[in-house]
Amino acid sequence: MWGDRVRAVLPGVAVLALLLAGLEWAVQAGLIRRVLLPPPSVIGATLWDLLASGAFVDPLLATLQLVFAGFAIGSLIGVLLGTAMGWWPAAFRLFEPLVELVRPVPKSALVPPLMLFLGIGFTMKVTSVALVVIFPVLLNTLQGVRGVDRVMLDAARTHGWGSAHTLRHLVLPAALPFVLAGMRISLGLALVLAVLAEMLAGEGGLGFLILDMQRSFLIRQMYAWLVILAVLGLVLNGIVAALERRALHWQNRNP
Amino acid sequence: MLLELDAVSKAFPTRGGPPARVMERVSLEVRAGEFMAVLGPSGCGKSTLLQMAAGLLPPTEGVVRVLGRPITAPPPEAVYVFQQYSRSLLPWRSVRDNVAFALEHRIGRRAARAAAEAPLAQVGLAGFGDHYPWQLSGGMQQRVAIARALAAEPALLLMDEPFSAVDALTRLDLHALVLEICARRKLTVLLVTHDVEEAITLADRIAVLTPRPTTVAQVIEVGIDRPRDPVATRELPRFLELRHALLERLMTRHVG
Numbered sequence: 001m002w003g004d005r006v007r008a009v010l011p012g013v014a015v016l017a018l019l020l021a022g023l024e025w026a027v028q029a030g031l032i033r034r035v036l037l038p039p040p041s042v043i044g045a046t047l048w049d050l051l052a053s054g055a056f057v058d059p060l061l062a063t064l065q066l067v068f069a070g071f072a073i074g075s076l077i078g079v080l081l082g083t084a085m086g087w088w089p090a091a092f093r094l095f096e097p098l099v100e101l102v103r104p105v106p107k108s109a110l111v112p113p114l115m116l117f118l119g120i121g122f123t124m125k126v127t128s129v130a131l132v133v134i135f136p137v138l139l140n141t142l143q144g145v146r147g148v149d150r151v152m153l154d155a156a157r158t159h160g161w162g163s164a165h166t167l168r169h170l171v172l173p174a175a176l177p178f179v180l181a182g183m184r185i186s187l188g189l190a191l192v193l194a195v196l197a198e199m200l201a202g203e204g205g206l207g208f209l210i211l212d213m214q215r216s217f218l219i220r221q222m223y224a225w226l227v228i229l230a231v232l233g234l235v236l237n238g239i240v241a242a243l244e245r246r247a248l249h250w251q252n253r254n255p
Numbered sequence: 256m257l258l259e260l261d262a263v264s265k266a267f268p269t270r271g272g273p274p275a276r277v278m279e280r281v282s283l284e285v286r287a288g289e290f291m292a293v294l295g296p297s298g299c300g301k302s303t304l305l306q307m308a309a310g311l312l313p314p315t316e317g318v319v320r321v322l323g324r325p326i327t328a329p330p331p332e333a334v335y336v337f338q339q340y341s342r343s344l345l346p347w348r349s350v351r352d353n354v355a356f357a358l359e360h361r362i363g364r365r366a367a368r369a370a371a372e373a374p375l376a377q378v379g380l381a382g383f384g385d386h387y388p389w390q391l392s393g394g395m396q397q398r399v400a401i402a403r404a405l406a407a408e409p410a411l412l413l414m415d416e417p418f419s420a421v422d423a424l425t426r427l428d429l430h431a432l433v434l435e436i437c438a439r440r441k442l443t444v445l446l447v448t449h450d451v452e453e454a455i456t457l458a459d460r461i462a463v464l465t466p467r468p469t470t471v472a473q474v475i476e477v478g479i480d481r482p483r484d485p486v487a488t489r490e491l492p493r494f495l496e497l498r499h500a501l502l503e504r505l506m507t508r509h510v511g
């Protein structure tokens with residue numbers, strides 16, 4: 001089992017290692033200017049210092065908190081609104097024009113106006129993240145709720161299930177794969193918006209630090225923070241994927 | 256009379272054209288305690304008929320009555336067993352929880368789970384409560400659907416070609432199961448099928464449908480004593496006689 005896993009990821013890891021080694025060589029040989037890209041070994045050492053000193057904790061927590069709060073709020077709104085619109089035609093008619101209007105707007109463009117109203121604090125940043133999270137979750141939930149098998153719904157009716165019981169115990173579980181897929185898409189976008197909002201607000205967090213280091217010509221540090229951000233993205237994605245697998249264990253049926 | 260269809264018609268709207276009239280003034284009466292089969296060729300509107308009887312589909316014209324009461328929604332007396340049994344089960348629920356489906360909204364999930372064991376045992380699935388539907392064969396999934404219907408303890412069981420998607424041996428098994436259940440409890444059953452032998456084996460009376468627009472051509476008394484054995488019944492002269500008459504009738508209709 002483990003041996004198989006290792007053998008499966010080995011080629012990909014080899015490509016990565018080769019790429020890093022190539023970069024290292026290219027920089028050392030003077031093909032790439034050091035001021036633009038320090039050798040990976042130097043970035044690694046800087047990263048190690050960051051980790052060892054514990055200086056990474058506060059900015060990481062700030063960004064994590066922002067992504068988590070924005071993701072939770074946005075997902076909640078997306079699921080509630082998507083379910084309502086999928087289940088009650090009246091709710092669909094009520095909200096569809098609004099959703100269609102706001103959905104195509106790149107949410108990054110909404111950060112400057114949000115700063116006017118909400119300032120540059122946590123509220124503005126969370127709102128930006130939540131805004132980008134809502135739509136993929138909402139649309140996927142809507143699709144999932146509408147796609148519930150009619151036969152299943154009729155089974156609930158013939159057994160005398162009420163509307164609330166059907167919604168909670170049939171429609172929502174049936175739509176769950178769609179909801180989770182929407183949340184996985186949203187998570188990546190949440191990270192993008194969190195970093196962007198932090199850069200524009202200039203008040204700390206990983207996004208702010210990456211920009212700040214670049215402006216201060218602390219190029220090694222910039223790359224080190226970038227690596228931390230990449231690992232954060234990787235870990236968050238892994239968590240959501242694991243949750244998805246757990247919740248949808250019944251989908252892993254054999255053909 | 257437990258169930259009455261009174262001059263029921265059904266037309267489905269079509270794109271552009273006039274509505275498609277599928278069912279034309281169908282009248283049918285099912286007495287309490289009897290097993291009635293509705294026999295008709297594929298696509299003649301058997302599912303449509305049964306769904307109207309179940310209150311799942313409103314008729315275009317006519318009235319459906321259960322215990323003399325006109326119905327517009329699924330009545331508490333009736334439970335429908337679907338032709339597409341695998342789509343009617345909840346794939347994220349274990350077999351036990353799928354059977355608890357029938358009761359949980361009335362007595363709560365915990366009590367419903369406990370009450371699921373008896374019907375599961377009755378259909379021969381004791382010990383499969385923790386399995387998931389996709390881990391079972393088609394015949395076993397259909398048993399789960401039947402156990403779920405039995406758990407609701409309905410007065411009227413409406414079955415839509417419940418055995419058409421399983422192999423011939425499994426079908427005989429399920430026929431034996433249904434005969435046994437009907438002998439044990441006082442159930443009224445309306446079964447829809449295109450299988451002549453199935454109708455004769457199981458039913459007290461058989462309503463034969465015409466092709467579309469569908470009406471009831473004839474209602475036949477089967478007149479074979481109970482208890483019946485699904486294998487031995489097939490060798491009785493009365494069985495062969497009915498089989499001959501019904502097949503001929505359905506086939507000539509089909510060709511003509």
Ligand SMILES: Nc1ncnc2c1ncn2[C@@H]1O[C@H](COP(=O)(O)OP(=O)(O)OP(=O)(O)O)[C@@H](O)[C@H]1O
Nearest residue numbers: 267268277296297298299300301302303304338449
């Ligand atoms: N919702 C619908 N809209 C339009 N036409 C429909 C609808 N439901 C059924 N029909 C049509 O009504 C006819 C009867 O369908 P129905 O499913 O009741 O037949 P059936 O006898 O149960 O068929 P089968 O033996 O294949 O189960 C079919 O020709 C079908 O195309």
Ligand SMILES: [Mg+2]
Nearest residue numbers: 301302338416
């Ligand atoms: Mg049918």
